[in-house]
Amino acid sequence: MNSTKHFTAFPMGKTKMLCAAGAALLAALAAFSLFTGKYPLTFEGMLRGDAMQLRVFWTLRAGRTAVGVLGGFALGVAGYVYQTVFRNPLASPDVIGVSSGASAGAAAGILFLSGAAAVTFSAFAGALAAVCLALALSALDRTGRDSTIVLAGIAVHSLAQTVLMCLKLTADPERELASIEYWIMGSLNGISGYSIGGNLLLCLFCLAALFLLRRQILLLSAEEGEARMLGVPVGRMRLLVLLAATLAVACVVSLSGLISFVGLLAPHGARLLLKRDSAGTMLLGGLLGGILLTGADILARSAAATELPVSIFTSLLGAPFLIYLIIRGRQRA
DSSP states (O other): OOOOOOSSOOOOOOHHHHHHHHHHHHHHHHHHHHOSSSSSHHHHHHHHOOOOHHHIIIIHHHHHHHHHHHHHHHHHHHHHHHHHEEEEEEEEOTTSSSHHHHHHHHHHHHHHHHHHHHHHHHHHHHEEEEHHHHHHHHHHHHTTTHHHHHHHHHHHHHHHHHHHHHHHHHHHHTHHHHHHHHHHHHHOTTTTTTOOHHHHHHHHHHHHHHHHHHHHHHTTTTTTTHHHHHTTOHHHHHHHHHHHEEEEEEEEHHHHHHSSSSHHHHHHHHHHHHHHHHOHHHHHHHHHHHHHHHHHHHHHSSSSOOOOOHHHHHHHHHHHHHHHHHHHHHHHO
């Protein structure tokens, strides 16, 4: 990524228009998501106080939609942070191994701990271990190549997958293994509105911290010497923003399982639309992430007679886009 950035503090002009359009589309998808599913909901039924419709709405649909909107937003923002801090357009929660590390941690939580809070903690621990290991491996390369972190992430991803396979071998085939496989596929099915409050509050806290540090995140995309001259404590700030982004990803993964490519697609979509890198790009990337995940969840519920994993639809978009980025990078080289 080019170290010369437009350090815009707030979205302006075209950025405001695109962010407003993205917010409107996300709100429309969220409203549509609330009324999409096997059990039919109607405005009339809920207004007259139909007990079953209200129960389905508050217990299942509201929580699922909230995770789709906020979870996708968090994945988009986290992807932007990884790409900016690592100065690499291919860095994302998927590519550098954070998502797979969180999934391995969640699987360990399913096997050895109990309760949603324990699984969330295990997912965060796995994600944190993945990003620390990727940073440590990339630090061994003194050449400073931007591709190093991606190669390190691929190694960490492979290691996390190996740990996951070992955990699956020790799991109870009838109960624990099924839960782990459900995590790996990635789905918003079964999310209850009564069990997501802690995750979403923690995710909101991390997102608020990242937006408060938006200027410092942009400055971290410059060369380290330039960032220090501009008053940024590079080491501590990089660790802080990566921890916040990693915890946000862990909060989402602990609820939804492994969701592919949202963290890669959304920031790139924002940059392609805005033609620049500013604080507004992070906001638009989050909105596009929410649109992608909520839209994919709607398709997962309605495209077939049985519900499909969300990652099928995000991967259908993400895999060709990743190939496009690789081809474009080779043409520019």
